[in-house]
Amino acid sequence: MSYERFQPAPVSRWRERLGQYWKLTRGDRPIGWLLLLWPTWWGLWVAAEGVPPWWTLAVFSLGVWLTRSAGCVINDYADRWLDPQVERTKDRPLATGAVRGREALALFAVLMLAAFALVLTMNRLTILMSFVGVLLAASYPYLKRYTYLPQVYLGMAFGWGIPMAFAAVQGTVPPVAWLLYGANILWSTAYDTWYAMVDRDDDIRMGAKSTAILFGDADLAIQGVLYALVFAALALAGQQAGLGAWYFGGLGVAALLVAYEFVIARHRGREACFRAFLHNHWVGMAVFAGIAADYAVAGARLSPL
Numbered sequence: 001m002s003y004e005r006f007q008p009a010p011v012s013r014w015r016e017r018l019g020q021y022w023k024l025t026r027g028d029r030p031i032g033w034l035l036l037l038w039p040t041w042w043g044l045w046v047a048a049e050g051v052p053p054w055w056t057l058a059v060f061s062l063g064v065w066l067t068r069s070a071g072c073v074i075n076d077y078a079d080r081w082l083d084p085q086v087e088r089t090k091d092r093p094l095a096t097g098a099v100r101g102r103e104a105l106a107l108f109a110v111l112m113l114a115a116f117a118l119v120l121t122m123n124r125l126t127i128l129m130s131f132v133g134v135l136l137a138a139s140y141p142y143l144k145r146y147t148y149l150p151q152v153y154l155g156m157a158f159g160w161g162i163p164m165a166f167a168a169v170q171g172t173v174p175p176v177a178w179l180l181y182g183a184n185i186l187w188s189t190a191y192d193t194w195y196a197m198v199d200r201d202d203d204i205r206m207g208a209k210s211t212a213i214l215f216g217d218a219d220l221a222i223q224g225v226l227y228a229l230v231f232a233a234l235a236l237a238g239q240q241a242g243l244g245a246w247y248f249g250g251l252g253v254a255a256l257l258v259a260y261e262f263v264i265a266r267h268r269g270r271e272a273c274f275r276a277f278l279h280n281h282w283v284g285m286a287v288f289a290g291i292a293a294d295y296a297v298a299g300a301r302l303s304p305l
Helices: 013-024 031-048 054-078 101-119 124-145 150-158 161-170 175-198 200-206 211-241 245-265 270-278 280-302
Strands: none
Touching: 013 054, 013 101, 031 054, 031 150, 031 161, 031 175, 031 280, 054 101, 054 124, 054 161, 101 124, 124 150, 124 161, 150 175, 150 211, 161 175, 175 200, 175 211, 175 245, 175 270, 175 280, 200 211, 211 245, 245 270, 245 280, 270 280
16 A cells, blocks of 8 residues: 555645634633633622523623634734744744734624624623723734733723623622722733733834833732732622622632742743743632632522521
8 A cells, every 4th residue: 555545634725724713713722711701700700699690691601702712813913013023923823824914804803793792682781881892802902012011901801891791780880890800900910911921032122012021120029019909909899799708718729829820930931931821710710719609608508498
């Protein structure tokens, strides 16, 4: 038998295109979706004081995936001038030319329209607030050209699902929602600074801006302050929401996880900072587990035998 008979069949054109689009949306890297999902679930559970209505949960969970995917697409479109020069991003579809700019914009539009179609099943306040979410998601990628604080703006975009969750469940956005939103802005700024520390040298060379560049040699100290403020805001939010021991136990676990991040990244190595960034998935999960457990235990106490 000839060796050629054992060669893999060539990938069809449409499958290759779908693979490139999947890569463009970071479908192969779920960490961004999870970092967006956990705070959205924080908001849903606190707003509903337990498990939210199933359709609302489905809309927001799927909406998280759609908007995060759209955000990745528009981010790569905005960074198509920068990504080819950065070691970590030089193989992205727009950077290599595997996907054209107009294709990326079309994909962004499709994803955002699908997310908006889901939002249309919610109440009027939620629909109106979704327009702010679109503005935040579409404008974020361009901030790194003009300000050293794109990580803060990322937190504003990533956390917008929190006030929207309260709008969907309660028809209003109470102060506790804004406290959770503020906590998420601080948290996103902190974990995305780990991410920015990975690319700091490349960003300086290319003229891009980030909190990692702004913080300079004080980065670890400022990271410590940011995370301290995150837990202070989460503690205040829990107090306002009437959450108890299970919630604060979840915060304690999350704090230990954050402490481990500083152990990982203490020498500021690229790989270490990236691991610290990825580790925040467990932080968000721990906070959510505390919220869900607290409401579940409280509900069990109140339910009749």
